Amino acid sequence: MYIFDDDLFHCECRTTVKPPKGYEWKVIFDPTRIGDCPGLFFGHYFRIFDIRPCPGEPPSWPDGIVFQHIDNGEKLSFINGMLIGKRIGEENHEFLGLG
Numbered sequence: 038m039y040i041f042d043d044d045l046f047h048c049e050c051r052t053t054v055k056p057p058k059g060y061e062w063k064v065i066f067d068p069t070r071i072g073d074c075p076g077l078f079f080g081h082y083f084r085i086f087d088i089r090p091c092p093g094e095p096p097s098w099p100d101g102i103v104f105q106h107i108d109n110g111e112k113l114s115f116i117n118g119m120l121i122g123k124r125i126g127e128e129n130h131e132f133l134g135l136g
Contacts, residue, residue, distance in 0.1 A: 056082035062113065066103035078102060088113060089120065096120065 056063075060082035070076030088104055090096040096115055104113045112123045 056107070059084050061085070061107050062088055062104040063107055064102060065105045065112075066101065066114075068099045068101040082107075 062083045064078040067076035067079035070079050098115045114121050
């Protein structure tokens with residue numbers, strides 16, 4: 038839905054699109070993003086099964102990518118090939134052992 042402000046000739050887009058069921062992790066930082074280009078993953082939603090690497094396989098995500106859970110705000114990131122998580126209210130990242 039577009040809302041027009043005639044005084045400023047400003048167009049604002051508001052969306053209330055919800056991702057499909059199970060797609061609860063949104064990319065909030067994408068290291069492939071350069072300038073105004075959105076990058077490969079920024080703003081997209083994924084399942085935890087998409088994020089976690091299969092046992093014995095290297096992760097397919099770029100280092101530095103950050104996912105945020107849409108309900109509880111928990112964050113996950115890949116740093117040096119390891120899946121790292123930060124729970125709400127924690128100061129430091131905690132290794133989740135998901136890799």
